[in-house]
Amino acid sequence: MIDIPKIQKAVVCTGPNQPWTVLTEYPVPHPGPYEVLIKVIAVGLCGGDGVLRSGGMPGLNYPMVAGHEVVGRIVALGSQVHDESANDGSIWRWQAGKPSGMFDGWAWLYRCQVDATDLGYLCISGSDTAHATALTRDGGLAEYTIAHYTALVPYPDNLPSIQAPLLCAGLTCFNALRHAHAKPGDSVLIIGCGGLGHVAIPLSRAMGLRPIVVSRSEAKREAALELGAEAFISSSTNDLVHEIARVVDTPFGGPGTGPGGVNVVLQTAPEEETLKRVADALAMDAEVFLLGEPESMRIDLPLMPFLIKRASIRGWTAGVPMDAHDTLRFCVQTGVRCVVRTTTLMGAEDAYTDMGATRFRTVVVVDPEETQKERDQGLA
Incomplete structure (x- = not known):
């Protein structure tokens, strides 16, 4: 067991629209009965951190340690946490020294009415039962952090800690794709090639799908193709639907679709105008997944393509710890x-x-000695 200090370095947001501040004497928290103390190794930075930065959600607490994509090692267990050495039948068993990822937790729960389902982050029993990492309680941009034991997932020994964004960006894209009705060989149109979009490309490929990237950033063309995109289309092109059709054209389009269309759309960037134009490129029974919010928090879409093609729109945000576990595996x-x-x-x-x-x-490397060990072991 390591010696745990009383103070630490931490990146703290002191209030809405305030810059993050590095405090060198921030108190190291003590785990409560159902919590664990984690020595942080690495933390991914995410667009979702902007919610804390802007104060754009009710119930935020300040000052708050930022960062919700956290990888570290458990160094202390709360009194009521199931120890891995105890044969008590619990699936939630942990031990000190175990590598773990902290679920990014847009709302991980532990007394929620829907917690027994795969919808545990949709709390319907009141805000007193819901917690969100780096929103209602301190996040991981610190040398130590605490988490409720049900908010953790085992982190694979053969995955480098700097892959912490898989706990959020990877989870969101993986979960949306596996809940789509697409089958191998179907096309996935990925709007945007940033933090979410870039990992959606290899995830789509690994699932046997055909990723096509549409982005306003021409500078990302080469990278998108290197990551496995079948095609890259600039959203500034005059005839976006025609360019998409050139990639997905088949002679087997259904009524109202012409010669085919895209089966799945992942909207990973706030390009509202692009999403409007893509509506005419949908295949029959296409699914549009909204993974990123436009600044207006509203989307105005043409109705007829969705009616004619029986297309659906689905919102998607992250998942629950079991989903994060599946993503990492x-x-x-x-x-x-x-x-x-x-x-x-x-x-x-x-x-x-x-x-x-x-x-x-x-990714913020909090424990460089640990990440150096991983590199020495050849982890990539």
Whole structure:
């Protein structure tokens, strides 16, 4: 067991629209009965961190440690946490030293009426039972953090800690794709090629689907193709539907579809105008997954393509810890990885403000000795 200090470095947001501040004497938390203490190794930066930054959600607490894509090692167990050495039948058993990922937790619950289903993040029993990492309780941009034991997933030994974004970006895209009705050989139109979109490409490929990227950033064409996109189409093209048809054209289109269309759309970037134009390129029974929010928080779409083609619109946000566990296992098995660059706790604020220029995710390395060990072991 390691010696646990009383104070630590932490990246803290002091209030809405305030820059993140690195505090060098932030108290190390003590785990409650149902919590564990985690020594943090790495934390991904995410567009979702903007909710804490802007104060754009009711119930936020300040000051708050940022960061919800957390990988670390358990160093202490709360008194009521099931120890791995205890044969008590619990599926939630942990031990000190065990590598773990903290579920990004847009709302991980532990007394919720729907918690027994796969919809545990949709709390209907009141805000007192729901917690969101780095929104209602401290996140992971610190040397130590605590988590409720049901908010953890085992982190694979053969996956580097800097793949922390798989716990959020990877989870969101993986979960949407596996809940789609697409079958191998079907096409997936990915709007955007940023933090979400870039990992959606290899995930689609690994599931036997045909990823097509539409983005307003021409600079990402080469990267999208390298990641496995079948085609890259600039959203600024005059005839977007025609360009999509050139890729997915088949002689087997159904009534009202012409010669085919795209089977799944993943809207990973707030390109509302692109989404409107794509409506005419949908196949019969196509599914449109909304994974990212436009600034207006509203989307105006043409109705007729959805009526004629029996298309559906589905919102999707992350998942529950079991989904995160499935995501990590799938990525280990298939070799899917996020493209990341790294920085330190001291560089977290600059990295966040420069997020739009990042290719494609930034990960804050909190424990460089641990990540160096992983590199020495050949983890990639």
